[in-house]
Amino acid sequence: MHTQFIIFMTIxxxxxxxxxxxxxxxxxxxxxxxxLYFVIFGGVVGANIAIS
Structure with missing residues (x-):
């Protein structure tokens, strides 16, 4: 068990x-x-959403 822990911690x-x-x-x-995803798609989708 101890050896496996040492191997794991080394990795x-x-x-x-x-x-x-x-x-x-x-x-x-x-x-x-x-x-960039938020800016581009947020701008495109946000411009098409209408609050009624």
Whole structure:
């Protein structure tokens, strides 16, 4: 059990280091993509919604 935990934590640590090393490639594109989605489709759909 202890060995499996060490293996798991090694993989977690390695992946976290990789993500923090290339954070601009892993975090910024999804945020930018979602923001553009809200702006573009929010503007198009929002302009067509009428409140009665």
């Amino acid at each position: 977690v640590r390695r992946e976290m280091n990789r993500i923090f090393r290339i954070w601009t490639q892993t975090l910024i594109p999804p945020v930018l993509n979602q923001s």
